[in-house]
Amino acid sequence: MPKPRPAHLDSPAFTRFMKVFSAAHVAVYQLSGGRLGGRFPRSGAPVCLLTTIGRRSGTHRTKPLLYLPDGDRVVIVASVGGHPRHPAWYHNLTANPNVLVQIGPDRRPMRARTADAAEREELWPRLVARYPDYADYQSWTDREIPVVICEPV
Secondary structure, eight states: OOOOOOGGGGSHHHHHHHHHHHHHHHHHHHHHTTSSSSBOTTTOOBEEEEEEEOTTTOOEEEEEEEOEEETTEEEEEOOGGGOSSOOHHHHHHHHOOEEEEEETTEEEEEEEEEOOHHHHHHHHHHHHHHOTHHHHHHHTOSSOOOEEEEEEO
C-alpha cells in the first residue's frame, strides 16, 4: 500500500504551474545551450531535454528531465512525482523509441527503452543517490516507476 501522495501535487493550479514552468525551462535551456537550466536547483542534479514524438499527434514534445550519465547512455526516470500514471512522454517513447536528447548544447539522436529488472536494480540506487526524492515518489504509487535508458543510435 503506497503512502499518500501530497494533495497539492494533484491540484489543477499546480498542474498548470508545472506545464508553464516546464515550457519556460525548455525555452531557457535551448536559448542558453544548457548554461541556464542545466542543473536542478535544489539537488544540483543535471538536467537534459528529452524530445519524443507524440504517439497520436506526431508532434515533437520536449521535456526537461533529471538524468544520470552512464557511459554513452543517458538514464532518466518516468516518475511524474509519484503520480499513479506514467507520464505522456513515457507513453510516447514506448510507441516510438527514437528520441532526441540534449545535454548542454549537444543534441543527440538516441533510442530509448525501459530498463529490464536487472538493469533497474543496478540503476535505481544510483538514481536515488543523485536525487533522493525518487524514493519518496516510488513510495507514493503502486506502479513501478520506469527507468529509461537512452542509447546512441
